[in-house]
Amino acid sequence: MxxxxxxxxxxxxxxxxxxxxxxxxxxxxxxxxxxxxxxxxxxxxxxxxxxxxxxxxxxxxxxxxxxxxxxxxxxxxxxxxxxxxxxxxxxxxxxFNPDISKAYRNVDFDTQTINQIIACHFYRQGLFDLGDCFMNEAKAPEVSLKSPFIEMYQILEAMRSRNLEPAIKWAATHRDHIVQNGSILELKLHRLQFVEILQNGSRGDALNYARTHLSPFACVHLAEIQKLMACLLWAGRLNSSPYAEFLSPTHWEKLAEELTQQFCSLLGQSYESPLAVVIEAGVQGLPTLLKLANVMAAKKQEWLAMKQLPVPLDLGRDFQFHSIFVCPVSRDQGSEENPPMLMPCGHVLCKLSIVKLSKSSTRTFKCPYCPLDATVAQCRQLYF
CATH class of the missing domain: 1.10.287 (Helix Hairpins)
Incomplete structure (x- = not known):
């Protein structure tokens, strides 16, 4: 059906x-x-x-x-x-086949590592009590990332209360790392603080803040600073000015998201929870795996012992974290033992496919996708 x-x-x-x-x-x-x-x-x-x-x-x-x-x-x-x-x-x-155990592959995992991953998932979601409860019941040592994530959520909680001081302090402390990532998070935080002062305080306070905190960015982001200075003319009525978009709540949401990204980057962690990514990928791939298991069972073959899936498992671009190559001839995925090779005509095949086509290291063979001839010596390995 x-x-x-x-x-x-x-x-x-x-x-x-x-x-x-x-x-x-x-x-x-x-x-x-x-x-x-x-x-x-x-x-x-x-x-x-x-x-x-x-x-x-x-x-x-x-x-x-x-x-x-x-x-x-x-x-x-x-x-x-x-x-x-x-x-x-x-x-x-x-x-929908409710028996998902057919797609299960018995792999020996380190239980302690799995517990750490689960607890870390709770901590990065801000569920610290749940993470502590899980670790206590699992009798596992404390996760080293707990304290940094507590600090991150304290900063985010302050931002939700319209208090940017903890975020600005953190961004200034880790300025080199943030700049190296190509982010202007610190400037965006100061810009938001400037707008808050201008909207809720006085023009003089906003000008003093700009002289102290925005002037260091003027040499690189002059156009942005000029817009902020023009906002001084609309003190108290910024919402009816040409710069009303500075008051949009989306700025706070985007800054909180960017700060989380930079915080995770500093910790050497991905922005998305690894556990959540793995589960989502597994859910998307489960129908294909179940169908494969049924087909293999009908043919009395065991797919769990295979090193590579015999069918493609397309999870979309969101789950592509590094470049891969699949040989268009053999359908094998490129590996260190079977790397992708560039032929003189510009087409790419895996090394084993080229060896089979040539039948000899010196014999010429015809590219399966164009009429040009080539030899194994003329092919060059590609590195991704």
Missing amino acids: ELGSIRDAFDRVTKKQKLCSSKTQEVIDQVGQEIEQALAKLQAVHDPSSIHDLKSILTELNGKLKEVGPLNQLEGSQKELNVGLSKYVKSLEKF
């Missing part, structure tokens, strides 16, 4: 659910209307001690509710919805 069939089944169930909900609301409105009418009649009775009048009104209400028959009206639509849900669940179970 294709994914389109699952989508169609979902749409059918959704339609039945909407019809059932609409019918239920209609019945509720009918019952509510009858009850309101009965209450109005009860309140209009002149002699509350007249039991006969009260009983007759309630008897009349009971009869009308029976005529409405709320349970009978809802039974049919609810039954159709239940049948649709039951069929949809069966379709999901048939399409």
Whole structure:
């Protein structure tokens, strides 16, 4: 069953659910209307001690509710919805194989290293209590990255409170590393602080701040400084000036993200959690691995013992962290033993493919993609 069939089944169930909900609301409105009418009649009775009048009104209400028959009206639509849900669940179970153990490959991992990775994931998410609890239960030593991430979240928390001093201090302390990464984080922080002072303080305070903290950047970022100086003319009404974009909340969000990136870079860590990346990649590749496992099982072959997957596993550009080469002839991925080789015509094949095509180190062979001839000696190894 294709994914389109699952989508169609979902749409059918959704339609039945909407019809059932609409019918239920209609019945509720009918019952509510009858009850309101009965209450109005009860309140209009002149002699509350007249039991006969009260009983007759309630008897009349009971009869009308029976005529409405709320349970009978809802039974049919609810039954159709239940049948649709039951069929949809069966379709999901048939399409999605819940037994993911078929894609599992037994690898001996260092338990302590795995625990460190999991705890580090919690710490970099700011879940310090959860990380400590996990490490205590795992009886593992403290993660060395805990303290730096605590400092990072203290800075981010201060930024959320519109306090930029901790961030500015950190950026100044690690200025060389930040500049080496090609970032102007420190200037952006000072710019944001300047705008805050100008918006909430006075023109004089903002000018003094600019002279102290922005002037060192003027030689390289003169155009940016000039814009900030023009903002002085709009003190107190910057939101109606040509420079109103400086007040956008997105500046705070982007700066927090950039500071996190630079902080992780200083620690030698990636911006994204390695554990989260691995899990996301595994989820995306799982359908292909399960299908491969079923195909190999049908052929009575064991894919877990293979050093390389026999099928491509395309996870998208977000998961490409380094350059790779796959030989267009053999479909083998380039390696140290089988590196990519550039032929005189400009096409690239793996070394083993070239050796097989030539059948000899001195014999010429024809490129499989163009009519030009080449020899093994004419091919040059490529380095990625």
